[in-house]
Amino acid sequence: MALRAIECVPNISEGRRPEVIEAVAAAVRATPGVKLLDVQSDASHNRTVVTFAGGPNAVAAAALAVVREAVARIDLREHRGEHPRIGAADVVPFVPVGAATMEECVALARRVGQEVWTALRVPVYFYARAATAPHRVRLPDIRKGEFEGLAAKMRQPGWAPDIGEAAPHPTAGAVAIGARPPLIAYNINLHTTDLAVARAVARAIRESSGGLVGVQAMGVTATSGLAQVSINVLDHRRTPLARIFDLVRLEAERYGVAVAESEIVGLVPLDAVVDVAKAALRLHAFDAAQVLEARLVD
Amino acid sequence: MALRAIECVPNISEGRRPEVIEAVAAAVRATPGVKLLDVQSDASHNRTVVTFAGGPNAVAAAALAVVREAVARIDLREHRGEHPRIGAADVVPFVPVGAATMEECVALARRVGQEVWTALRVPVYFYARAATAPHRVRLPDIRKGEFEGLAAKMRQPGWAPDIGEAAPHPTAGAVAIGARPPLIAYNINLHTTDLAVARAVARAIRESSGGLVGVQAMGVTATSGLAQVSINVLDHRRTPLARIFDLVRLEAERYGVAVAESEIVGLVPLDAVVDVAKAALRLHAFDAAQVLEARLVD
Numbered sequence: 304m305a306l307r308a309i310e311c312v313p314n315i316s317e318g319r320r321p322e323v324i325e326a327v328a329a330a331v332r333a334t335p336g337v338k339l340l341d342v343q344s345d346a347s348h349n350r351t352v353v354t355f356a357g358g359p360n361a362v363a364a365a366a367l368a369v370v371r372e373a374v375a376r377i378d379l380r381e382h383r384g385e386h387p388r389i390g391a392a393d394v395v396p397f398v399p400v401g402a403a404t405m406e407e408c409v410a411l412a413r414r415v416g417q418e419v420w421t422a423l424r425v426p427v428y429f430y431a432r433a434a435t436a437p438h439r440v441r442l443p444d445i446r447k448g449e450f451e452g453l454a455a456k457m458r459q460p461g462w463a464p465d466i467g468e469a470a471p472h473p474t475a476g477a478v479a480i481g482a483r484p485p486l487i488a489y490n491i492n493l494h495t496t497d498l499a500v501a502r503a504v505a506r507a508i509r510e511s512s513g514g515l516v517g518v519q520a521m522g523v524t525a526t527s528g529l530a531q532v533s534i535n536v537l538d539h540r541r542t543p544l545a546r547i548f549d550l551v552r553l554e555a556e557r558y559g560v561a562v563a564e565s566e567i568v569g570l571v572p573l574d575a576v577v578d579v580a581k582a583a584l585r586l587h588a589f590d591a592a593q594v595l596e597a598r599l600v601d
Numbered sequence: 602m603a604l605r606a607i608e609c610v611p612n613i614s615e616g617r618r619p620e621v622i623e624a625v626a627a628a629v630r631a632t633p634g635v636k637l638l639d640v641q642s643d644a645s646h647n648r649t650v651v652t653f654a655g656g657p658n659a660v661a662a663a664a665l666a667v668v669r670e671a672v673a674r675i676d677l678r679e680h681r682g683e684h685p686r687i688g689a690a691d692v693v694p695f696v697p698v699g700a701a702t703m704e705e706c707v708a709l710a711r712r713v714g715q716e717v718w719t720a721l722r723v724p725v726y727f728y729a730r731a732a733t734a735p736h737r738v739r740l741p742d743i744r745k746g747e748f749e750g751l752a753a754k755m756r757q758p759g760w761a762p763d764i765g766e767a768a769p770h771p772t773a774g775a776v777a778i779g780a781r782p783p784l785i786a787y788n789i790n791l792h793t794t795d796l797a798v799a800r801a802v803a804r805a806i807r808e809s810s811g812g813l814v815g816v817q818a819m820g821v822t823a824t825s826g827l828a829q830v831s832i833n834v835l836d837h838r839r840t841p842l843a844r845i846f847d848l849v850r851l852e853a854e855r856y857g858v859a860v861a862e863s864e865i866v867g868l869v870p871l872d873a874v875v876d877v878a879k880a881a882l883r884l885h886a887f888d889a890a891q892v893l894e895a896r897l898v899d
Contacts, residue, residue, distance in 0.1 A: 306894045340896055356897055400893055485893070548882050564883040570893045573871075576878045583881035584846050585862040595698055595783070595868045596604050598638055599654055600898045 306401035306573075306600050309408060310340075310356040310485065311366050314394040315373045316382050318344040318351050323376045327353060330368035336361030340570065349384025350393070354570070356400060359411055366395055366415050367422065374423050374475040379450045387446045389453055391475035394442060396431065397482045400572060401597075408482035409433045416466045416480045423475070426457070426467030431481035435465055442479060450476045487536040487575060488568035489544060491551045492529045494561045498522055501530035507554040508532070508547065515550065517542045529563055539575045545582035573597065604699035604871075604898050607706060608638075608654040608783065609664050612692040613671045614680050616642040616649050621674045625651060628666035634659030638868065647682025648691070652868070654698060657709055664693055664713050665720065672721050672773040677748045685744045687726075687751055689773035692740060694729065695780045698870060699895075706780035707731045714764045714778045721773070724755070724765030729779035733763055740777060748774045785834040785873060786866035787842060789849045790827045792859045796820055799828035805852040806830070806845065813848065815840045827861055837873045843880035871895065 317323045324344055331339045337357035344351040355365055370392040377391035395415065397408040409432055416427040434440040438461060448456045453476055456462050457469040464477055471477055493501055501522030506512045509520040517537040525531040532551055536542060544567075552562050577591045591597055615621045622642055629637045635655035642649040653663055668690040675689035693713065695706035707730055714725040732738040736759060746754045751774055754760050755767040762775055769775055791799055799820030804810045807818040815835040823829040830849055834840060842865075850860050875889045889895055 306897065308894075308897055310893065338897055340893075356893070400897070544878075544882060562883060564885045566884060567887055567891060569891065570896065571891055573892050573894045576875055576892060579881050580842075580874045580877035583877050584842060585860060586865060587862045589865055593865060593867065593869055594871050594874060595608065595638075595654070596606075596871045596898070597894065598868065599604065599606055599636060599698070600894070 306597060307403045308356045308400040309359050309362045309403055309411060310354065310398040310400050311362050312352060312354050312396050312398065313366065313369045313373075313392060315351045315353065315369070315377070316349065316379060316384070316388045316391050316393050317373070317377050318346050318349045318384065323372075324351050326376060327351065327369055327372045330372045331355045331365045334361060334365035334368055337365040345386075347384065348386035349382060350386045350388070359407060362397070363411055363415050363418070366397075367418050370395065370419050370425070370478060371423060374425055374472070378474040379476050380474060382450070387443075387449050389446050389450050389471075389476045390425065390478040392425075392478045393446075394430075395478060395480045398485050400485070405432055405482055405484070412480045412482050419478060419480070420467040423472075424467070425472045425475050426464035426469070426477045428477060428479045429465045429481060430479045431483040433480065433482045436461065445479050453477060484538045484540065485572050485575075487539050487544070487571055489534045489536055489547065489565065490525070490568065491532045491534065491548065491565040492525055492527065492563045493532065493555050494563045495530050495558075496524075496528055497558075497560075498524055498530050500555065500558045500560050501532050503558070504551055504554045505532050505534075508534075508550050515542050515547060518547060539572070539578070543578045543582065544575055545579050604895060605701045606654045606698040607657050607660045607701055607709060608652065608696040608698050609660050610650060610652050610694050610696065611664065611667045611671075611690060613649045613651065613667070613675070614647065614677060614682070614686045614689050614691050615671070615675050616644050616647045616682065621670075622649050624674060625649065625667055625670045628670045629653045629663045632659055632663040632666055635663040643684075645682065646684035647680060648684045648686070657705060660695070661709055661713050661716070664695075665716050668693065668717050668723070668776060669721060672723055672770070676772040677774050678772060680748070685741075685747050687744050687748050687774045688723065688776040690723075690776045691744075692728075693776060693778045696783050698783070703730055703780055703782070710778045710780050717776060717778070718765040721770075722765070723770040723773050724762035724767070724775045726775060726777045727763045727779060728777045729781040731778065731780045734759065743777050751775060782836045782838065783870050783873075785837055785842070785869055787832045787834055787845065787863065788823070788866065789830045789832065789846065789863040790823055790825065790861045791830065791853050792861045793828050793856075794822075794826055795856075795858075796822055796828050798853065798856045798858050799830050801856070802849055802852045803830050803832075806832075806848050813840050813845060816845060837870070837876070841876045841880065842873055843877050
């Protein structure tokens with residue numbers, strides 16, 4: 304791919320107060336060279352996911368600005384919500400787009416982590432591809448105990464933050480900063496209202512119960528009433544969408560159930576779409592640089 | 602699609618003299634706001650296809666510059682080659698990319714046609730979607746008689762040029778300027794060396810012998826030795842690649858032959874790739890604006 308950009312998807316522990324959400328979005332919009340792509344708030348989670356992208360320096364500046372706003376405006380001592388969290392700015396992942404590399408994203412995580420501590424005195428954990436130890440790769444492990452248990456956790460062996468003192472910021476806790484591939488939210492609707500089929504298929508295809516690596520899945524009922532296999536694809540280059548679709552189709556067939564349709568929720572990287580076309584048309588030698596629009600923006 | 606651009610693909614009647622080809626390419630490179638995407642010369646055709654894209658004003662300026670260089674440097678009275686031609690600058694098509702429309706391209710063809718006559722005194726035929734009569738839509742009809750027969754043809758009823766006097770430019774002939782959808786060069790290799798199978802499949806799928814509209818196809822032998830169905834897709838929004846692939850697969854099956862692989866030659870618009878993914882994954886509601894890279898360039 305010709306295009307080269309870094310995507311950043313901070314998760315902020317505020318999903319209810321519009322003025323805080325707007326201040327965070329405004330901090331992104333005010334950063335030159337960065338494009339705000341999406342802002343999604345969830346009131347029950349009391350959490351907002353902000354998506355933006357641009358060149359590395361611009362994205363680093365916007366990420367620091369987002370953390371700054373969150374730290375200034377959110378007091379975790381008064382925060383209630385369904386989603387586990389350790390920080391006012393809870394998670395800040397950097398994601399390579401197009402020709403950008405994971406190594407760049409790891410370097411960016413390290414740099415922004417240092418800036419967050421220096422400027423805001425919020426301690427930092429590095430996670431995912433930026434993690435400094437295997438037991439600190441996964442967010443659920445880092446978030447275990449949440450903000451309320453963070454002071455005690457930081458004193459345990461192996462749980463001192465990567466940057467900063469081993470004591471939480473009094474109102475903003477800590478922040479997990481990392482690098483990861485793009486996450487694709489992908490749902491497949493089955494031609495049945497029987498939720499049990501979707502649950503059985505989800506079990507068959509997800510990594511945690513013997514299925515495809517990098518695939519999380521659960522069976523739910525879609526708003527249409529159809530049974531749905533709701534999927535997170537953690538690394539689409541390793542486990543492409545076409546393989547997931549085909550395995551769902553085959554597993555559903557065991558119950559005599561066909562796939563009605565599938566849907567990609569939100570944004571998807573070009574190479575994931577190109578990989579589907581390559582599989583479908585047996586385009587063994589196709590390159591994403593052959594996409595006309597990609598050539599226009601390099 | 603968020604991106605909005607015009608592609609222009611002039612065909613120049615020179616495929617042998619590098620200094621002429623380079624002068625034409627340099628004229629594109631020297632035009633601000635235009636990106637030169639490809640230059641392909643064929644010595645036996647004695648013809649060069651130049652591909653560039655950009656905003657409408659920049660592309661119009663580059664197109665005029667290309668015609669100017671061709672008219673200045675090519676004398677059709679001395680031109681020999683396998684490909685039929687009426688002009689030094691033979692064909693100038695404008696193609697909508699992303700959110701650009703066919704109507705914009707027709708308007709651009711008209712405007713550049715007027716500029717070519719005013720500045721260079723080369724008469725202009727409008728073709729394809731820019732044609733002014735049904736019998737002047739197809740290039741083979743416009744080119745019939747070629748440069749050598751052009752003076753006589755222009756005096757026949759219905760064959761006066763759209764712009765300019767009814768007499769060819771003495772050395773540069775005339776130019777066909779038009780608007781059309783992107784053309785996709787698409788080859789499908791069969792698991793056989795039997796050329797007769799590729800020819801039978803090509804006959805079955807092409808418009809001219811009862812197949813799919815907007816599809817040209819012939820059976821050839823690929824450099825690998827495999828029989829190949831070599832295809833031009835004239836309007837991929839009407840006749841998507843997935844439908845063509847599937848029909849070739851089914852027609853080849855009648856001979857017990859499988860599809861080995863397929864290949865897209867050169868550039869392809871994003872929406873053609875997205876349409877393949879939509880068909881393969883049954884993504885009924887997917888929009889090309891969900892492609893992350895497309896969002897970054899709007």
